[in-house]
Amino acid sequence: MFPHKISKALLDAGCSQKELAHGIGATECTVSHYCSGKRLPNLITISIMAKFLNCDLYELIPYYDPKDNRIK
16 A cells, blocks of 8 residues: 555655655665555655655545545
């Protein structure tokens, strides 16, 4: 779920994984792991990503469906 959400946010922002890594103070390897689903960022990191990507925090929260306004 999160890999799909972060990939969509990166695409919408026209941003690469490398740019995101530098923008949030993470390594490229860490961001790659987030994008592949090997690791899941904590809520603080997701918040920083959302701010950097200029998207709504809820667009990145895993298992959150904004249509239903609930966590699945």
